[in-house]
Amino acid sequence: MTETRSLPSAPHPLDAALALDPLGEHRFGGRTTAPWANMVGPFGGITAAVLLQAALDHPARLGDPLALTVNFAGPVADGAFEIDARPARTNRATQHWSLSLHQGDHVVSTASAVFAVRRDTWAAPELTMPEVPPAAEVAVATPRAGIEWANRYEMRFVEGGWPDLDAGDELPHSRTAMWIRDLPERPLDAPALAAISDAFYPRVFRRRRRFTPIGTVSITTLIHADPRALAAQGARPVLACARGVRFSQGFFEQRAEVWGDDGTLLASSIQIVYYRD
């Protein structure tokens, strides 16, 4: 009789990147992982996600993520980091977190998060999802060579796919709409959503159709979906839309939305990005 043994399964790359070790009150240890590498350092979205995860892991946590601001103060070096996560104030229905990510003596990121206990109330959408073909009708894009983190996603561009750099004149806008999900497939949760909210190539590449060094300075993501709504979305693709707002004096603004496939807004995000001329 042959013995069948299942190999111990490796964790999902997102879960591996979000794994934190408690190091004492308000302190967590983590590390960058190769699958989430960007051109320099890790993908910003994974840094945002792991900062949120620290609050989620904290024993004093109340409620679910509502807002997250991450300020990328300096470059994240490959390797270990520590996160300081402390509840600055806990109310009946909201909790305010002060977060920071450190490597050695350097503050690498500062962040804040708001968690909330949601309850059913009058509700209404206002912004509506753009009309796009369903994910199944859109081709899966081939990731860009050299952008390792993009291999962690299945992307189906409805508009504004990877830009043809050096392709010619500037474009009048920088819109992207894509169906996206984690690879391997993984049910959506708040850290995954925070990462997806940053999963757009820089808008300045599209407008100018050329590459220039860039770096996100600050990103704020509002999370509209509670854990039940995220679980209902499961591992199916979400629609992620982004566009530039203004490019000026070395900084541009990007706004983004992430929609569930039933047309509900899951997250909304705004970021300011440094660019070199």
Place this chain on the structure above:
Amino acid sequence: MTETRSLPSAPHPLDAALALDPLGEHRFGGRTTAPWANMVGPFGGITAAVLLQAALDHPARLGDPLALTVNFAGPVADGAFEIDARPARTNRATQHWSLSLHQGDHVVSTASAVFAVRRDTWAAPELTMPEVPPAAEVAVATPRAGIEWANRYEMRFVEGGWPDLDAGDELPHSRTAMWIRDLPERPLDAPALAAISDAFYPRVFRRRRRFTPIGTVSITTLIHADPRALAAQGARPVLACARGVRFSQGFFEQRAEVWGDDGTLLASSIQIVYYRD
């Protein structure tokens, strides 16, 4: 011969609210002022402005405001407060600030700001200002009784003026566009712009045409205009536009833009607001 004497002029109400006393390294003392009272506590925009002012006043400050996130962790009581403002990291062209506002033993607000040294680069608008009549052609609105801070502004509503509460059915959207400036007239600067970015009545009042208790939980404002551009705008009205994005489970998102009268985007803002059913 009659003697004419000019009375010592009182400071502008905005400058009075932004006046901070240095209390030692990274610490500033301030106080709420009656002209900026909201229905309960001070107008959120003035709290955002004074937090930004603390970083502006700090002797280690580098560059000019680029991004500001303020988390309203608890109610601000009328009276004195202290602001802790410390540079978390200073780079060559950006500086990251950790800020908090305290009353007694309570953390009332946490905040972060990014300052930047701007330089001329390739630049382009993308979002464009809505087409509206010039300020001079729009009537000045009568402020609402009981909302003292609104008297600190001249507001000319192009769309979405003070809502008729209890006027009937829900509205399908919650857009407001108004020409606005400080009263008395005062040249625009970054703290004034941060305050104006929050100078909209709650979107849920307009959608539902009824009053419910609300409170901003977190606001992020990106400042696109450098001090020279703000000075060029001077004391002329700016166009401030806001709309709701999604209302769900006791929280709604508002997005806003503030435009110069030459059509350039001065600031962009996103906030999440608690509402009671």
